[in-house]
Amino acid sequence: MIEEMRKGAVANLPVGASVAAYGSVLGMLAAQKGLSWLALLAMNLSIFAGSAQFVMVDMWVPPLPIAEMTLAVLIINMRYLLIGASLEPLFRGKSFFHKAGVMHLVADENWAVTMAAHRHGHVTTGFLLGGGICLCAIWSAGTLLGHRLGALIGHPERFALDFAFVAVFTALTVGMWRGRRDVAPWIAAAIFAVAAERWLPGKWYIVIGGVGGALVPVFQQWLLPGKAPFGPSGPSRTDLVAKEIE
Amino acid sequence: MNPLSVTDPFVVLAIAGAALVTYGLRLGGLLLAEHLPKSGGFGGFLAALPGTILLSLVVPGIVSAGPLGGLAALSTALCVWRTRNVFFGVIVGMGIVAAGRWWAGY
Secondary structure: OHHHHHHHHHHHHHHHHHHHHHHHHHHHHHHHOOOOHHHHHHHHHHOOOHHHHHHHHHOOOOOOOHHHHHHHHHHHOOHHHHHHHHOHHHHOOOOHHHHHHHHOOOOHHHHHHHHHHHHHOOOOHHHHHHHHHHHHHHHHHHHHHHHHHHOOOOOHHHHOHHHHHHHHHHHHHHOOOOOHHHHHHHHHHHHHHHHHHHHOOOOHHHHHHHHHHHHHHHHHHHHOOOOOOOOOOOOOHHHHHHHHHO | OOHHHHHOHHHHHHHHHHHHHHHHHHHHHHHOHHHOOOOHHHHHHHHHHHHHHHHHHHHHHHHHOHHHHHHHHHHHHHHHHHHOOHHHHHHHHHHHHHHHHHHOOO
16 A cells, blocks of 8 residues: 555656646735635645635635635536546445545546556556645645745736736646537637626626536537537546646 | 634635535545436536636636736647646746736836
């Protein structure tokens, strides 16, 4: 188990470099929003999901909109349902407590690294967990370092820090592209999101755009049965990370 | 900036809520693996969701950032598309916005 964990940790180090880098961006934004380093660390350890944490920090304006924030996190992290389901073969025969313990530290990156290793040979849940511990440590170090630096920056907009959120999510979105079948859902999502942002208060545009866009393939299949192939499902962030490691 | 503000009930609730929801999805996906539809209506919906969610998050931000923001976002997207390196793309986008503002004497 320890040897497998060590292997998993080492295999995640290359991805870890970019995790640390955008973690430091999150830390800077958190400092600008007045989040304490302790709250940031609590988020890293208990939530451990980069995109959701970025959104929470973005929404972090007192009084905290807790219901809206929790719903946004639910929707953004919905992909973990698929990620969890895809790990079922790896966990076959393990106890409930083993599953419950290891799953907490599954993030996009160590999941992708584990799935890539799984295709090339035998991996264990120890490999997955080792990667998770490694990434969680790197993520925490990166965010806390950014938090320290962010508190020192006087004019964040001069360094385009206010644009960091948009840049990070633009980059992450590109990794989700699944090919031509995404054209219609993505156009619909963009239109719904912009319209909702204009006419509705708060952050409802995230949910409305995301759900509205994702309903397009459902209607396509409903109207033209058999004409809208879904292909193998699952977040295509794997391709992105897998290419990064190979 | 008091580190102890982490005990503020709002902060505790916000973090605990997000943590519970995220953990529930992680473990739920594994435990429900056989019952989750891989195709059909709900399967197609779940598969399309990661992309449409991230796009919805970012598009209004790009629109309100104006032409400079649009150019920067497009450059970020192209960089990530070509190099598959998220951090490099982010730095390019932020660099364009920072340079544009400096040039405009912002």
